[in-house]
Amino acid sequence: MKKLSPRITSFDLHSGSQLGGKYEVVSRLGAGWEGEVYLVREKGTRIERTVKIFFPHRNPGNRALRFYARKLHKLRHCPVVIQYHTRDSFQFNDTTVSFLVSEYVEGELLSDFLKRQPGRCLGAFQGLHLLHAIALGIEAIHNVGEYHGDLHSDNVIVLRHGLGFDLKLLDMFSWGAPNAEHIQHDVFDLIRIFYDAIGGARRYRRHPQEVKDICKGLKRSLIAKEFKSAGQLCQHLEFMEWQ
Secondary structure, three states, X not given: OOOOOOOOOOXXXXXXXXXXXXXXXXXXXXXXXXXXXXXXXXXXXXXXXXXXXXXXXXOHHHHHHHHHHHHHHHOOOOOOEOOEEEEEEEEEOOEEEEEEEEEOOOOEEHHHHHHOOHHHOOXXXXXXXXXXXXXXXXXXXXXXXOOOOOOOHHHEXXXXXXXXXXXXXXXXXXXXXXXXXXXXXXXXXXXXXXXXHOOOHHHHOOOOHHHHHHHHHHOHHHHHHHOOOHHHXXXXXHHOOOO
């Protein structure tokens, strides 16, 4: 009979906890369906890294970890993607648990950034700058034949903002081999982020027609007809004319 992976739903690691004799936990950054994410320091260099620790039952045979490692490596030349370093493991309650090590970037989740804005949202022009920055990042991912698969405001880190936005993308999801449907799913999620960032349904009616021509009432069929890739969305933003 095949041995089932132990069902661990929380590691609850505290500051100072050791991982594999190489890393020291600084703090927990977040948690999700697949595992938990921590800020750690390399014991030898004191360099800060991010580790994603996978729940064993969500990572049978290290399949989830291998997916992330290979995808991050494939996308290593995309500026918006966090850089993968290595994989490792540690013992937790007599179970070997795998984790992925990547660069640590200092910034703020887009969801938290939006909460600090007046009215908890952006104006239309600033929102368009945000949309363009994310769409440029996703375009680079699409151009190497990949997709993100899980775009939302908790998976975008704002590193810097001014005239534009400097961003990094967190996490990804595997829906299977890349295809046009997955790319289209990314495009819809891009526009959904923009729609929510500029106030969602409560402000939509007050926005100019140029904004509505992008959001299209969040109707997937209309978005798919107009924007088949992040690149097409970028092009529309770069050449759009205001009445």
